[in-house]
Amino acid sequence: MRYISIIGFLILAACSNESDPAADKASFTRIYDNNKFNATYYPIDIKQTPDGGYLILGGRKLNNSNFSGIYLLKVDELGGFVTEIEVTDELVAPVGPLLIANDSYYFFCMTNVGLQTQLIKLDADGNVDGQFNVAGNYPAAAAQDGNNFLLLSYDNQDKESVVSVVTPSGSVNSSKSFSIGAGDAVEEPIINHYLRTGRQLPFLVGRLPGGNFYFNGFYNYTLSLAFTNLVADEPQGIVQGQQDDGGLSQVVPLDGGKFAVARFNYGDNYFLPSATLNATGISSSTDLGGNAMPELIPNASVKIVRTTNNARKVVLYASTTRSKQIALVGYDETTGALVGSKYLGFSNPFEVASLAPTTDGGLVVCGTTYVAGRFARICIFKLSAKELTAAF
Template sequence: MKKIFTLLFIAFAVFSCSNDSDPAIDKSEFVRIYDNTRFNSSYFPIDVRQTSDGGYLILGGRRLSDVDPGDDLPGVYLMKVDEWGKFISDTELDKSMIGPIGPLLEQNGLFHFFCMKNFQTQLMVVDHSGTITNTLNIGGTYPCASAMDNGNFLLLGYDVANKKSLVSIITPNGNIQKSRGFVIEARDEVEKSIKNHFLRTGKQLPYQVGKSGDGKYFYNGFYNYTLSLVFTDLNSDTPMGTANGYLDNGGFSQLLPLEGNTFAAARFNFGDNYILPNVTINTSGLSGIDKLGGNSFPELVGDAPVRIIKTTISGKEVLVYASNTRSRQIALYFYDKTTGAFAGSHYLGFSNPFEVTNIVATADAGLAVCGTTYVAGRFPRICLFKLSKETLSGSIKK
């Protein structure tokens, strides 16, 4: 990747011109699109993290086949940019490394992520410059989602042979500390949905794994042929609690554990989208996700991907929701973390279509938003937005 296009929104145009020579302002707010000399190549982002030098590390994927991209799982791509968003370096891992997932997990000053080699799960270790420093074979197949857990890693995987959702605790040195499988009872339509997810030829499933505020492990994925939120102590193959969706047509889009059994969440149901900034979920029994209500957002694309983080803006704890609108922009919605009240919104994108991948709070109290845009309307490219604390403050109701 040699070229970098800087896209200036109308909202940024006056700001950028009047502060062209101020490096401090330039790095607090910018937009970058990273193009490639291979015009028809395909790259997509998976996660972004700020590095110790103030720059950013982007984990992504790349198509390995120019002929029929639906035949191959994506390869692994890493890109390092500086604190102004300017390209420094990138790495395309060997074609044997496939199926990368996020997020980038930081432990002991290094980033970690999971992918596969020969359909065996690998734990990859990366330094802040984007250099791979170690590769650890974990075993098992098809990683779906990961998270931190008190110095270890949680991994949700798809056990192809036994048709199970597998939740494991992985140590930083690659050992499996604990693991449990939950029966999918895969039907043809479920198998097709899972296959399309991994090949990226269909809807991306909202896989997630984590730990609730009341100490239970959870995963968002398939259980009994339905997208479900499953709670477990990892001591039994029988869930402690289950919130059921409907096949792959309804379920949670994203969850952020708060206190006890409350969550900031988003859900989808047959194309409709709902935001639930403070919802109580039964972690020890059965429930239906479609009964949870929520604030409807018809401006979002059907079954929209959603990302949720907690941050502080103008001294107030805020929940930030990021998603994709029907007008091909990235929408940021802000909610008061304490009351759950809507606090404001902000939109990214103007002429090109944009889609969100992830958001992260930055060291200067701003936000970095990583996503995909399309060159000539069809070739996907990675983009990075940096929003300043002043812009965020202006988006919040006073």
């Protein structure tokens, strides 16, 4: 049996005996609890579905594998629980985000035995509607590329980072491999990432508008951002990190060749809302500078989305604070100026996982909270367009 904890419900009920359906959909907070007290769930990504509800891709702790299992949660437009699916234990290590093609949803994972990469197809309710073998193993990050998908994976046999263009049927149109460097010291943090026994590394993959591809992964012993045309044996540009102690934690291309970037360096965090990256040469992430964010946890996970607020383009950063709240920080995309901030969560500790603009002009933020300080559960914050305008 599943229970939904609605923060603020009692306050709202005390103010009014009548519910406003539009307001209820525009702004709410939900925590999804259940009676499996020893179960652990964590979100990876959230997408709004055509019915106004939300589909969440998540992971869950398995007793028969060192890897995480797959968990799918569908909620309605009010955040009310609709259904949950614990995908077979034969599939593990889900990778976000949820990808969309032909009105279906997709994500990458791998088999528990053989570690073969799989592409899973879902309908809007989270039901598995197809499964496709994909060349390679250890998927690390994914992204949308028109009607195709980009995949960053780790080849543990040849010790290489692999970037691939994958069709919705699982075929690999093109790919290129890059050496991570020899030695156990390079591979250890990668394996710890997959087993979730160490820090979750900021693996990324993407494409510049109409141009080259990029990946944030290990190259030549260091966690680096590399730009590639998927043809040349060497990257065209590299932004080097500090082994796995420093580098970029998030990258989103903007207009005019600029980037919204977050970086970390030995525990410190920095936001760069209008950065220039050298995509055709070698540079260092430590030279980028940025706005110091001392309130964030060390080496924080950061999510970035582009939104429009009152006709102004805003870049929204989301991360987790030392006080275990979810911080939203907004910057004017054109000028890079700070336009506001907002903090989500109280009482329980909260950690950010994903965020996305919604069709009503608002924002949905998905994260992890810890019920009674120990039970990891999925939560949603839905912010209205009015709340975003007031904050940013």
